[in-house]
Amino acid sequence: MADAGLIRDEERLRRIEAVTDATLSRLDAADLFDELLDRVRDLLDVDTAAILLLDTHAQQLVATAAKGLEEEVRQGFRVSVGRGFAGRVAESEQPVIIENVTSDTVVNPVLLTMGLRSLLGVPMFARGQVIGVLHVGTLRHRDFTPDDVRLLELVADRASLANSARSNNLDHTAALALQRSLxxxxxxxxxxxxxxxxxxxxxxxxxxxxxxxxxxxxxxxxxxxxxxxxxxxxxxxxxxxxxxxxxxxxxxxxxxxxxxxxxxxxxxxxxxxxxxxxxxxxxxxxxxxxxxxxxxxxxxxxxxxxxxxxxxxxxxxxxxxxxxxxxxxxxxxxxxxxxxxxxxxxxxxxxxxxxxxxxxxxxxxxxxxxxxxxxxxxxxxxxxxxxxxxxxxxxxxxxxxxxxxx
Structure with missing residues (x-):
């Protein structure tokens, strides 16, 4: 059984690496994150997945992409670093697990309305600095394991690389367009x-x-x-x-x-x-x-x-x-x-x-x-x-x- 579990984990890692490598060449943020979040939900067997990116000027996390939590993005949800579930992940720069979601542990009403029971969130890094939070949730009670945490951290790392590549390409394209226009x-x-x-x-x-x-x-x-x-x-x-x-x-x-x-x-x-x-x-x-x-x-x-x-x-x-x-x-x-x-x-x-x-x-x-x-x-x-x-x-x-x- 242990060997079967190891094989399953290796297969999950290969599938994550394959999809995130493909997304690195994309410029459309919606396509980039949507495909990644779909795969994360499938591999971790969770009901929701979301990415919040850091607005460095406001020091707030902004809901950028979500699967199962699309309302969070449509409402333009923001949370200050240090507040709520995602804010604690960003402030601590460490994974955070909530086994039983309550109004005392989250500030986003969408999470409560959805009826989420358990949450796992990990920070996203670029050049040693937190740039966002990736979190997943379930409608049933879930004891997230250390293997789940490691897998989600890998996904967060790959998402950070993809976002950085996309941002660099967009900056380069915008600079070239501006320069040529002048x-x-x-x-x-x-x-x-x-x-x-x-x-x-x-x-x-x-x-x-x-x-x-x-x-x-x-x-x-x-x-x-x-x-x-x-x-x-x-x-x-x-x-x-x-x-x-x-x-x-x-x-x-x-x-x-x-x-x-x-x-x-x-x-x-x-x-x-x-x-x-x-x-x-x-x-x-x-x-x-x-x-x-x-x-x-x-x-x-x-x-x-x-x-x-x-x-x-x-x-x-x-x-x-x-x-x-x-x-x-x-x-x-x-x-x-x-x-x-x-x-x-x-x-x-x-x-x-x-x-x-x-x-x-x-x-x-x-x-x-x-x-x-x-x-x-x-x-x-x-x-x-x-x-x-x-x-x-x-x-x-x-x-x-x-x-x-x-």
Whole structure:
């Protein structure tokens, strides 16, 4: 009999592992948890199964999925950590068994209305922290065994992995969608200029806060921006969106790039504390002959003029945005943009390489940026420098002043 019980337990474990492995690839939370809870009810021979996930801000458990207790989810049941059955599981971070359910042992009226007699709940963990509670119940008295507890803990572990994978995928997808929505879908058609751009998300470390922007100003000047918010993931993309919008607003009230970046620095320091951001803001004159630019910790752009090798613009690099260091006013540089000249602005993902100083990548960029149509320059640069699987976002913005004959 003991051997038969062991075989039964091993079979139950295999069935749990099989179904939870399958759910890891799913993004739909309802499908993911519903299938898991159905299998749990079958394997443990219980009447109800439910998952409550932790709302970390409110420190409350929220009914997220249930089988046999669907009303709990429909009512949006919440319970504070430490209160009621699920709250005690989360607070103690240990399994809790209630052999006889009463109004003194639970606070959720749905459990009493259902007529549940016995409950078993276990915590769900991710990175060592409680993220929720998985519990099962029976309409008849049940003495849950240590084997039942171990099996439910295994299910909780697998559910936590599935939820984390789903959350990471959703965050990555949301960040990518947000980032792409904030990048210009089409660069403006500006007389006298030819423009092209590239954006490649970093796949190894996730989406970051790289962006570029091009906009016309009422004065007739053209604004060019490229920047990089530190970090990766959805939060960096959100911060990037706010900074991008703020810089557009400051560009409307300031005719000087350095002044616009100074205003932006105050905004980032106050409202985006902890977000280190680099940015380059350039303005091209209405007659397209002059560029004013200021850089806040960002790599200097490359300027390729007909008859001369490409070189980085000799601009002063001031501190990044949000550092709080203001030993002197931000500076700006004025350079000529002759007919046929190309300005290439980029983020560090284009020129950084593992085990190489960044100067190596910059030198490679200088070798390939030549006076040519903007789309051709973008294609040449990406073919030469973006040959590896990117570990960081790459943004590239190329502007060329059309030759007098073109």
């Amino acid at each position: 990048l210009p879908t089409q660069l403006p058609d500006v007389p006298g200029l030819d423009m092209a751009a590239r954006y490649v998300p970093g796949h190894a470390t996730g989406i970051g806060g790289d962006w570029y922007d091009v906009f016309r100003l009422p004065s007739g000047w053209l604004g060019l921006v490229i920047g990089d918010v530190s970090g990766h993931g959805l939060q960096s993309a959100v911060v990037m969106g706010r900074i991008r919008s703020a810089l557009r607003a400051y560009a409307l009230v300031s005719d000087e790039p350095a002044e616009a970046l100074s205003l932006l620095d105050r905004k980032v320091s106050h409202f985006e504390a902890g977000s280190l951001t680099t940015a380059l803001y350039a303005m091209i004159s209405p007659d397209r002959t002059t560029i004013r630019l200021s850089t806040a910790g960002h790599l200097r752009p490359v300027l390729a003029v007909p008859g001369r090798p490409g070189a980085q613009v000799p601009a002063h690099v001031d501190p990044p945005l949000g550092t709080g260091r203001r030993s002197h006013a931000r500076r700006q540089t004025v350079v000529d943009l002759p007919p046929g000249a190309v300005l290439a602005c980029f983020t560090d993902g284009l020129v950084e390489r593992r085990r190489e100083v960044i100067d190596v990548g910059v030198e490679q960029l200088l070798d390939v940026v030549r006076p040519a149509p903007a789309e051709e320059v973008c294609a040449t640069v990406m073919a030469a420098l973006a040959t590896e699987q990117p570990t960081d976002d790459i943004a590239l913005l190329v502007v060329r002043r059309r030759p007098a004959h073109g």
